Amino acid sequence: MHVAEKERLPRLSLGEEKNMVTQLLVLNITVYILLYFIKIIYQMEDYGVPAFNRDILGNTRVPADPMLLLQKPWTLITAPFAHLQFWDIFSSGIWLFCFGSLLQNISGHRLVVPLYIFGSLTGFACYLAGMNLVPALQSLAAGNGIMGAGAGVMALAVGVTVLAPNNRVFPLLVKGGLPVWVITLIYLALNAVAVFSSGASYAYLFFLAGGALMGYLFMASFKKGRNWGNGINNLFFHISHVFHPKSGKEAGKNESAGTSTAFRAGTSPAPFIKVGGPTVSEQKVNEILDKINEAGMQSLTAEEKETLLRASKEKSGEF
Structure with missing residues (x-):
């Protein structure tokens, strides 16, 4: 995964x-x-x-x-x-x-x-x-x-x-x-x-x-x-971060502003995620995740599985 x-x-x-x-x-x-x-x-x-x-x-x-x-x-x-x-x-x-x-x-x-x-x-x-x-x-x-x-x-x-x-x-x-x-x-x-x-x-x-x-x-x-x-x-976040640095609060606020990655509406994804050569659109990754949510992993094509694998390797390299 x-x-x-x-x-x-x-x-x-x-x-x-x-x-x-x-x-x-x-x-x-x-x-x-x-x-x-x-x-x-x-x-x-x-x-x-x-x-x-x-x-x-x-x-x-x-x-x-x-x-x-x-x-x-x-x-x-x-x-x-x-x-x-x-x-x-x-x-x-x-x-x-x-x-x-x-x-x-x-x-x-x-x-x-x-x-x-x-x-x-x-x-x-x-x-x-x-x-x-x-x-x-x-x-x-x-x-x-x-x-x-x-x-x-x-x-x-x-x-x-x-x-x-x-x-x-x-x-x-x-x-x-x-x-x-x-x-x-x-x-x-x-x-x-x-x-x-x-x-x-x-x-x-x-x-x-x-x-x-x-x-x-x-x-x-x-x-x-x-x-x-x-x-x-937002309320729970501010209560739990009363004594946290301001930067942490702002990061949490930005996180809470969006809806789930599975069901976005009217948002613009980041242009690209670089994956060791060819670039993979984050929108493409989210579409594949939506497909998994609706029909399961077995519904993916070989190309879609390869896309997820390349995105996974890039994510692992970032951390």
């Missing part, structure tokens, strides 16, 4: 700065462990689970009452990463890794966190609307709330499906691999079975629907050249 692809396809590694999937997983697991041990402490100190629900969960999950949410706006930040049951964090983590890695491999690392956050917020908004506007659910609003990665993961699932529905995965399990849209259908079916078989409140469906809606809108806009995540990425 050549250098350009390595920059676009971060490995799952705790030390990889640009692997947003890993960082989201670590954050979700850390919050789960923290809540778990706080609950144990409450039980050991004889405060009891009701006190834990009141003091901790009441200030972690998004309440179903809009007026109560206005008093606790920080729950919009804590709730997308909070889980209390092992199987919730386990299943959410598996699907987060699955769809987050697919999106990161196709479009780079800069879409994962914004889509997860926007999907979660839209899910909370739809949950609040359902709990307070649907007559059958209004009686359940008092004292209820919601948290978890469900809407954020749903946004990633729908987003990557809209972006590259025919991208194939698991080629070793199924000849030719499974299209992304098939994996997403399996995920949707499992969610529906879980909700209807467990007797969970149907308000959770509003939560998931909000994430799905944002996943579609976000990625449809991105394919037209508008990246809604630039603002969040």
Whole structure:
């Protein structure tokens, strides 16, 4: 795999700065462990689970009452990463890794966190609307709330499906691999079975629907050249580089200004990349990468593979 692809396809590694999937997983697991041990402490100190629900969960999950949410706006930040049951964090983590890695491999690392956050917020908004506007659910609003990665993961699932529905995965399990849209259908079916078989409140469906809606809108806009995540990425960059040299900030700002190399719109590529003799247009390289994203490596011609090989050798020589 050549250098350009390595920059676009971060490995799952705790030390990889640009692997947003890993960082989201670590954050979700850390919050789960923290809540778990706080609950144990409450039980050991004889405060009891009701006190834990009141003091901790009441200030972690998004309440179903809009007026109560206005008093606790920080729950919009804590709730997308909070889980209390092992199987919730386990299943959410598996699907987060699955769809987050697919999106990161196709479009780079800069879409994962914004889509997860926007999907979660839209899910909370739809949950609040359902709990307070649907007559059958209004009686359940008092004292209820919601948290978890469900809407954020749903946004990633729908987003990557809209972006590259025919991208194939698991080629070793199924000849030719499974299209992304098939994996997403399996995920949707499992969610529906879980909700209807467990007797969970149907308000959770509003939560998931909000994430799905944002996943579609976000990625449809991105394919037209508008990246809604630039603002969040710029904010995170400036926060993380408060004490860094100015040159580092400017470099990050320039990086965040562009959209993914896989789906550019209205940008002018650098004229050429010199590769030890004949020059290779960067636009040509990007077109080949787009073809790989859409149909896989097997779709490349011998000439296109040779172009990537020559670009890889030149990139290796630069570093």
